[in-house]
Amino acid sequence: MQKGYKYRIYPNEEQIVMLSKTFGCARFVYNYYLDLQAENYASGKKHLSKIDCNNDCNRTLKEENPWLREVDKFAITNAIYHLDNAYQKLFHHTGGKPKHKKKHKGYDSYTTNSPTVQIVRGCIKLPKLGKVIARLHRQIPANGKIKSATVSRMPSGKYYCSLLVETPDAQPKPKSYVYSARVLGLDYCSPDFYVDNFNCSPASQHWYRRMQKKLKREQKKQSRMYEAAKASGRKLSECQNFHKQKRKVAKIQEKIARQRNNFTNQLSAAIAKQYDAVVVEDIDLRGMAGSLNLGKATNDNGFGMFRQQLAYKLADRGKYLIKADRFFPSSKTCSCCGAVHKITKDLSVREWRCPTCGAHHLRDQNAAQNLKNEGIRILRTQGVAVL
Structure with a gap:
């Protein structure tokens, strides 16, 4: 079983220079072979495999550009392999056309799988960098083996290292039975994140909206600096105040993202510990x-990220995440008699009474209860006993 462990690292000035060189070399090689593959396609030549590109890089490109040998060789190789993965996704219609990596985008990264990567006394040892001070807030299992390390630089200037660790422990087998009382139905609700079948909701904090005024003010300052530099004919690389302001904006955006990620991680962990199966809608959030012009509210909630976190945390415990079909009429169905009505087609209807059995329903709670019932049905069709 493989898991990722992400740590913040604090490189010194020499290590920062080497990291910048490595980011640049990996970006250069990626863009070089992206252009080469495009030229081959335009001229009708054969598409080069990752092995061919790597051999050409070692025999030709590094001879023409000796500075490529100054950085970690595994970072160069992985840049070529990442480009090949992008093309494979394009060929199998699971991704779009690969794009060039930009120098001034703000986010840089490279991956190394050198056997010398290891944790030593509060530091992470990386090739060409040596020991880099790290905040090791999580311990790697004693029987774990580091397979690769991805070093990244955020737009705010912070550095992180993600370690992919493999352990001999097998993935837990899914449970052969679940208790119906420990099956939870979650109906997505834009204002409250979700409503469950107990009519409880975690009340999302809407982090972006809370920081929107401050972010808007700082972005305006950045825009004015950009226009001033453009009017004076100066290069942005020479405008130190512009880059300081750019990092200030990036720090606010990263804070919003960390708050959202922390909320979804804690919530998904609590649910995964308490319930055996969770049923959600397979809704198209994008x-x-x-x-529906709900981009700000939908993206600020991070419900899609919450579903992903819930999926792997339940799987690690041998539990289930069930996705009901997006066309399942959870809001229109009476959870008492099963009759389907069009009363709730209007989103403004928050409470309604079933014309068939006369049961009174709260819209979101009724939908969550229907999702739970649908999840139990799906579990039984998969051969799982529901007690």
């Missing part, structure tokens, strides 16, 4: 954000 489509909802665009077509």
Whole structure:
């Protein structure tokens, strides 16, 4: 089983220079072979494999550009392999066309799988860098083996190292039975994040909206600095105040992202510990954000990220995450008699009474209860006993 452990690192000035060189070399090689593959396609030549590109890099490109030998060789190789993975996704229609990596985008990273990567006394030892001070807030299992390390630089200037650790422990087998009382249905709710079948909700804090005024003010300052530099004919690389302001904006954006990630991680961990199965809607959040003009609220909630975290945390415990079909009429169905009505087609209807059995329903709680019932049905079709 493989897991990732992400730590913040604090490189010194010499290590920062070497990291900048490595980021640049990995970006250069990626863009070089992206252009080469595009030229081969335009001229009708054969698409080069990752092995061919790597051999060409070692025999030709590094001879023409000796500075490529100054950095970690595994970072160069992995840049070529990442480009090949992007093309494989394109060929199998699971991703878009690979794009060039930009120098001034703000985010840089490279991956190394050197056997010399290890944790030594509060530091992470990396090739060409040596020991880099790290905040090791999580312990790697004693029987774990480091397979790769990804070093990244955020737009705010912070550095992180993600270690991929492999352990001989097998993935827990899914449970053969679950208790119906420990099956939870979650209905997505934009204002409150979700409502469960007990009519409880975690009340999302809307982090972006809370920081929106401050972020807008700092972004305006950055925009004015950009326009001033453009009007004076100066290069942005020469404008230190602009880059300081850019990092200030990036810090605010990263704080919003960390708050959202912390909320979803704690919530998903608590649910995964308490319940054997969780049922959610397979809703198209991207489509909802665009077509319904709910982009700010939907993206600020981070419900899609919450589902991903819930999926792997439940799987690590041998539990289930069930996704009901997006066309399942959870809001229109009476959870008491099962009759489907169009009363709730209007989103403004928050409470309704079933014309068939006369039961009174709260819209979101009724939908969550229907999702729970649908999840129990799906579990039984998969051969899982529901007690």
